[in-house]
Amino acid sequence: MKFINAQCPSCNASLSIEEGRTTAFCTYCGTKVILYNENEKVFRSVDEAAIKKAEVQKEIEIEKIKNQEKENKRNFIFGILYIGLFIFIILILGIGACFESFDGFGENQSHIDGIAMPYSDNAVERVKDYSEVVDELTELGFTNIETYPHASPTVKIMGLENKIYSIKINSKAPKAGKKYDPKSSIVIEYFISNMF
Ligand SMILES: [Zn+2]
Numbered sequence: 001m002k003f004i005n006a007q008c009p010s011c012n013a014s015l016s017i018e019e020g021r022t023t024a025f026c027t028y029c030g031t032k033v034i035l036y037n038e039n040e041k042v043f044r045s046v047d048e049a050a051i052k053k054a055e056v057q058k059e060i061e062i063e064k065i066k067n068q069e070k071e072n073k074r075n076f077i078f079g080i081l082y083i084g085l086f087i088f089i090i091l092i093l094g095i096g097a098c099f100e101s102f103d104g105f106g107e108n109q110s111h112i113d114g115i116a117m118p119y120s121d122n123a124v125e126r127v128k129d130y131s132e133v134v135d136e137l138t139e140l141g142f143t144n145i146e147t148y149p150h151a152s153p154t155v156k157i158m159g160l161e162n163k164i165y166s167i168k169i170n171s172k173a174p175k176a177g178k179k180y181d182p183k184s185s186i187v188i189e190y191f192i193s194n195m196f
Contacts, residue, residue: 001018002018003019008031009031009033010031010033011029011031013028015027017035022034114180114181115141115142115179115182116140116177116178117169117174117176117180118137119176120167121166121167128163129163129190130164131162133164133167133188134147142182142184142186143183144185145186147188147189147190148190149190149192150166150190151191151192152192153194155194163191166188167188169187
């Protein structure tokens with residue numbers, strides 16, 4: 001077995017190290033030495049403490065990264081939850097608004113200051129002239145009344161000229177006695193003859 005001579009980098013003692021080895025311990029001071037370049041017979045002491053410190057530092061870094069990842073994940077989940085909650089609230093508000101405008105009037109308000117509609121859209125009211133109904137509704141305070149003629153060839157024979165064909169409030173049949181917003185859209189169609 002061949003040995004090479006080297007000097008301990010820590011205590012300068014002469015060391016005899018087996019050829020081919022990459023690390024050894026100084027027989028005098030115990031320093032771990034590493035063969036850095038065999039041809040030049042250069043040995044370096046190994047700073048165990050520095051390695052340990054580096055390892056601990058690395059573990060701390062890994063722990064930090066793990067924690068960061070956990071936090072990111074948590075933030076992501078909370079983000080999704082907040083977005084979900086936001087959409088949910090928007091939907092609830094939207095649905096609420098739809099119901100509000102269903103009769104053109106909020107449920108609460110209608111009991112306070114709505115105007116009671118005297119008519120339903122049924123045959124009884126059709127014996128009245130439409131102008132009579134318009135006057136009556138205008139007097140009650142309704143402000144958005146439109147009238148349209150409804151032509152029919154039998155109107156003259158039946159004696160229905162200018163009688164009510166239909167009453168709609170906010171595109172629906174009115175309920176007699178129900179309170180409506182004064183600005184509700186009232187559409188009255190009345191019979192005219194298309195026979196001349
Ligand atoms: Zn030594």
